[in-house]
Amino acid sequence: MNTTKEEFNIPNVIIDPKTRAQYAKGKFLGKGGFARCYELTDVNTGQIYAGKIVPKTMLVKPHQKEKMQQEVTIHQSLTHKHIVQFFSYFEDENYVYIILELCRRRSLMELHRRRKTVTEPETRYFVKQIVDACLYLHEKRIIHRDLKLGNLFLNDQMEIKIGDFGLATRMENDSDRKRTLCGTPNYIAPEVINKKGHGYEVDVWSLGCVLYTLLIGKPPFETTTLKDTYSKIRKNDYEIPPNCISPESCLLIQRCLQHDPQERPSMRKISQDIFFSGFTPATLPTSVCTIAPRYS
Ligand code: ADP
Numbered sequence: 426m427n428t429t430k431e432e433f434n435i436p437n438v439i440i441d442p443k444t445r446a447q448y449a450k451g452k453f454l455g456k457g458g459f460a461r462c463y464e465l466t467d468v469n470t471g472q473i474y475a476g477k478i479v480p481k482t483m484l485v486k487p488h489q490k491e492k493m494q495q496e497v498t499i500h501q502s503l504t505h506k507h508i509v510q511f512f513s514y515f516e517d518e519n520y521v522y523i524i525l526e527l528c529r530r531r532s533l534m535e536l537h538r539r540r541k542t543v544t545e546p547e548t549r550y551f552v553k554q555i556v557d558a559c560l561y562l563h564e565k566r567i568i569h570r571d572l573k574l575g576n577l578f579l580n581d582q583m584e585i586k587i588g589d590f591g592l593a594t595r596m597e598n599d600s601d602r603k604r605t606l607c608g609t610p611n612y613i614a615p616e617v618i619n620k621k622g623h624g625y626e627v628d629v630w631s632l633g634c635v636l637y638t639l640l641i642g643k644p645p646f647e648t649t650t651l652k653d654t655y656s657k658i659r660k661n662d663y664e665i666p667p668n669c670i671s672p673e674s675c676l677l678i679q680r681c682l683q684h685d686p687q688e689r690p691s692m693r694k695i696s697q698d699i700f701f702s703g704f705t706p707a708t709l710p711t712s713v714c715t716i717a718p719r720y721s
Contacts, residue, residue, distance in 0.1 A: 475526065508561070552701075
């Protein structure tokens, strides 16, 4: 049996005491550090959601509760076409439930695993949507702080939906600098490693890493250990293989991956970058999850 005690105990019908909505538990979608995700169908409307279910046994230490509270507070304040919609939050004796917009096509991580490199038109299509969502976040003084392929979800229309606000934070004001980050972001910026104080620029750094990974097929600072990766990040030691991507995408990556956060462009500036003037498909078929489209 491949079921843990927690999974075994998750009820088959979940009731939201606030709205009295009843959800039937369906397909298992995946698990993260804290949560297990299932398809949940509202039995009255037939609407299907993604239910993030966190056992309370995972929320014993004060900082774990805090992280969860932070995630919920930030995520429930957001409404954007390219951000996973937050619908409800409630709990019972054993679990905390978060009802989210369902993203059936998994994430850019699975797409990258199948495809390795992605074409420039597709990259422009995805990155434009990510930048759009980040513009909205930064305008609301929110930094995601963990933009990575696995948090860039896809729905059936192959639209990007940014999710997992577990490391997100809200800035008090424009000159605020964050000193701490409780967790290990995947595409961590040098100023976070060096504990120098950080801001919106960390999302720009991560975006540069996403761009690099999609176009070149592997992360820019990849090594076999976290220690070596951090050392490479501190030294800004990455290479773009010659003649494999366009000069426009190469320049945008270099702008985003500057060691000095002050030198990096803002999301607004990135949205106006010449990289986005190249051909961008209006939609993508779901077949791109496994095979490259042909643009002739
Ligand atoms: P954690 O915060 O514990 O890391 P995640 O938010 O990463 O949890 O979710 C765990 C997994 O559940 C994800 O890797 C993904 O497979 C799945 N998942 C999360 N959110 C959704 C969603 N909105 N739609 C579909 N699947 C999701």
